[in-house]
Amino acid sequence: MSETTTSAGGISACSITLQLNGERRELEVQPWTTLLDLLREQLHLTGTKKGCDHGQCGACTVLLNGKRINSCLTLAVMHDGAELTTIEGLAQGEALHPMQAAFVKHDAFQCGYCTPGQICSAVGMIAEGRAQTRDDLREQMSGNLCRCGAYPNIVAAIEDAAAPTRERLGGAQEVTP
Structure with missing residues (x-):
């Protein structure tokens, strides 16, 4: 201070x-x-x-x-x-962050109230690099609740947005179904 x-x-x-x-x-x-x-x-x-x-x-x-x-x-x-x-x-001007774009692509929201927190959490989780499987991803995102139940679409969006990260890392962080 x-x-x-x-x-x-x-x-x-x-x-x-x-x-x-x-x-x-x-x-x-x-x-x-x-x-x-x-x-x-x-x-x-x-x-x-x-x-x-x-x-x-x-x-x-x-x-x-x-x-x-x-x-x-x-x-x-x-x-x-x-x-x-x-x-x-997260966005760069008019260009959405890849996680934001993936949420839109996969319709990973219904009412949208939880979406900003879900997206920020997903960006942080991917950066942490601890989600190796789909179950890991679900566990790491368990602190973000969605009353609408859009979880399957949220998981799909995160996997989609994480794909380029996994490719840059040589596939080390593969999230599998």
Whole structure:
């Protein structure tokens, strides 16, 4: 944390800096503000969803320093200097991220509420390189719930988007049916 300031009401705000979706952002946040609330309420990045607010549904999943986290379970002030990627930061201009494109291609959403968290979680999971089989993939994604039951399409989308990664790695991460 860079510094703390006191408002007229005597409440301290903290200055933090984030690399947010590729852009350096200097922010003032209250010490009790969750990362999720900072994103949605202060920065108006509403792609990250508030589901259960207890870390059980995965709707709030974002990438923090390249790793997937539930943004509802962490305070924003804990991440001064961190690199944060939300669903809004995955695309490159008009070009969708390969995982986003795979979700569209495989119709891996119905209502779409869980989709941003599913996609961020899938991007982080592929980067981790631990999903060797379809069962591994399901286990690694088990923290992201879909009330609509689009799981078969979600798995298909992740496998499709992961295929180029496996090819670059010489097939080492083959996910098989």
